[in-house]
Amino acid sequence: MKIITRILAVCAGLLCGSAATAQTSYKSLNYLYSISGTKTASGMHNREPNSAPATWTNRLNSVTGNFPALWSSDFLFEQSEISNRWTMTNEAKAQWANGALINLMFHACPPTQAEPCQWEGGVKNYQLSNTQWQELITDGSQLNRNWKARLDAIVPYLQDLKNNGVEVLFRPLHEMNQGVFWWAGRPGSQGTARLYQITHDYLKNTKGLTNLIWVWDVQDFGSLASDLANYNPGSNYWDVLALDMYYSDGQGYTSAKYNAMLNAAGGKPIAIGxxxxxxxxxLLASQPRWAFFMGWSEEVFTNTSTANIQNTFWAGNVIVREEMPGWNNTAPTAPNIAYQRPVSVTSSYNSTNTGAKAVDADGNTRWESAYTNNQSIFVDLGATYNVNRVRLAWEAAYARDYQVQVSTNGTTWTTIKDVWGKTSATADNHTGLNANARYVKVYCINRATTYGFSLYEFEVYGTATGARTALASNGTKTTLEGEATVFPNPASSKITVQLVQYGKAGTQLTLSNGQGKTLLSESVQGTERTLDLATYPAGLYLLTLSNESGRVTRKITKE
Structure with a gap:
């Protein structure tokens, strides 16, 4: 296994030892510039299901003992994947907090069809007529509005990532020089490149998603050199140039392709998309300007031998996540435990901007109080947690003076953070807190405007109280890699088991009732597992995780 030195962490500006030193407003993009020419960041795409959005990242870890430096996923197009877009987005936040580069794709349904749609005859092997295409790229037309509405569907997730400081390598309309996807295979200024420009301008300028790092992506055809000219949206529209390498011309990683990419990039980072x-x-030593490579999920394990996977990930010129410098994040890897929990407010200005909108992880919805001082909002976490962070994303109508309060019973409150004289609507990220609480309140004292108090997001982070260590065979306490945070607890139906340190292969999950009868026993691996308790009667249950490091048991109450 590669020895982790974190040498890169000493490079405060993220630009040490690099061939290219371009300074942008994105720290992750600056990092790609900094390693270009010397090292290449490893990456892995996590193809569906979005309900388990770190499946292939964790599979790599089980083979190499390291996590890839880049985590990738996709908004996708089927209903099951659309329903889990928040799960995928929350994983992106966790990966970013762990220091990973974040890459997101969008296999979008065509604007002539509704979402969800099919793979065959929808995303793939479906073509718009020339007339339909012209309508699509004409501003204000029906198909143009349909496309922007399609983009609107993913805006809340991208906005939430922006609210949490997550920079996204965004790769829409990928492989635009092939004709399999409905958007692809149209060269020239009014072809696929024009739709890319429209997408860029709408998300960046109209929707204000300034956290997106735009990746222009093509496939490795023999016509690559001319394709790079015929499909280029223009250098103002992209930050990274990526090549999807599938040996499409039977040649693979040739110097001709590498040089064509360098010439087209004009000094910007190039990557194996x-x-x-x-x-x-x-190969990477001979072509050192590849800033990152991204393996395509399960296909890596069927096309690259285990030995070769290990050789690449353990190489001195390949960066894994454990060697990343980090992004100076204050966000923990644990989930937002206030997400979709019950909320109580003293008032809501109308029936739209309710308290629940402050805990929905949607950066475009909000709670708005009545137009008066001394209003509050509090969330029931469902169990007692050690709260260590509260993040508040304010709308323009923010609180000038407020307190963050906690309670274990919902009646007696203790103030853990005072804010007096706030002068702007910037988000407040209160870290370093240490309070046991089931209920967390924001008591808004004085308004900064004539309007009510208004919060886009009310986020709470912390760890469940109770058993957090495992008992080894010698009777001593040891950290268990599959250590679990369970929430909500008590629960009326579903619970989520959050594997805090990414459960490794060989971890066994067992659920038993109060009489010791085993109800469920299965192997688990990954970031989390959701259990459905709806069919079980109310009462006490025991959840046990065990692996070679030890075991940990948590009590669960079914209401």
Whole structure:
């Protein structure tokens, strides 16, 4: 296994030892510039299901002992995947907090069809007529509005990532020089490149998503050199140029393709956007300007031998997540425990901007109080947690003076943070807190405007109280890699088991009732597991996680 030195962490400006030193407003993009020419960041795409959005990242960890430096996922197009877009988004936040680069794709349904849609005859192997295409790229037309509405569907997730300081390598309309996808295979200024420009301008300028780092992506055809000219949206529209490497011309990683990419990039980072055969360390040494490579999920394990996967990930010129410098984040890897929990407010200005909108992780919805001082909002976490962070994303009508309060019974409150004389609507990120609480309140004392108090997001972070260690065979306490946070607890139906340190292979999950009868026993691996308790009677249950490091048991109350 690669020895983790974190040498890169000493480079405060993220630009040490680099061939390229371009300074942008994005720290993750600056990092790609900093390693270009010397090292390549490893990456892995996590193809569906979005309900388990770190599946292939964790599979790599089980093979190499390291996590890839780049985590990737997709908004996708089927209903099951659309329903889990928040799960995927929350994983992106956790990966960013762990220091990973974040890459997101969008296999979008065509604007002539509704969402969800099918793979065959929808995303793939479906073509718009020339007349329909012209309508699509004409501002204000029906198909143009349909496309922007399609983008609107993913805006809340991208906005939430922006609210949490997450920078996203965003790769829409990928492989635009092939004709399999409905958007692709249209060269020239009014072809796929024009739709890319429209998408860029709408999300960045109209929707204000300034956290997106735009990736222009093509496939490795023999016509690559001319394709790079015929499909280029213009250098003002992209930040990274990526090549999907599938040996489409039977040649693979040739110097001709590498040089064509360098010429087209004009000094910007180039990357291997997708691959199912990982580049070798020697190949990367001969083509050192690849800033990152991204393996394509399960195909990596069928096209690259375990030995070669390990050789690449353990190479000195390949960066894994454990060697990343981090993004100076204050956000923990644990989930937002206030997400979709019950909320109480002293008032709501109308029936739209209710308290529940402050805990929905949607950066475009909000709670708005009556137009008077001394209003409050509090959330029931469902169990007692050690609260260590509260984040408040204010709308323009923010609180000038307020307090963060906690309670274990919902009646007696203790103030853990005072804010007096706030002068702007910038988000407040209160870290370093240490309070046991089931209920967390924001008591808004004085308004900064004539309007009510208004919160886009009310987020709470912390760890469940109770057993947090495992008992080893010798009777001593040891950290268990599959250690679990369970929420909500008590629960009326579903519970989520959050594997705090990313459960490793060989971890066994067992659920038993109060009489010791085993109800469920299965192997688990990944970031979390959701259990449905709806069919079980009310009462006490025991959840146990065990692996070679030890075991931990948590009590669960079914209401």
């Amino acid at each position: 997708e691959c199912n055969n990982l580049p070798s360390p020697s």
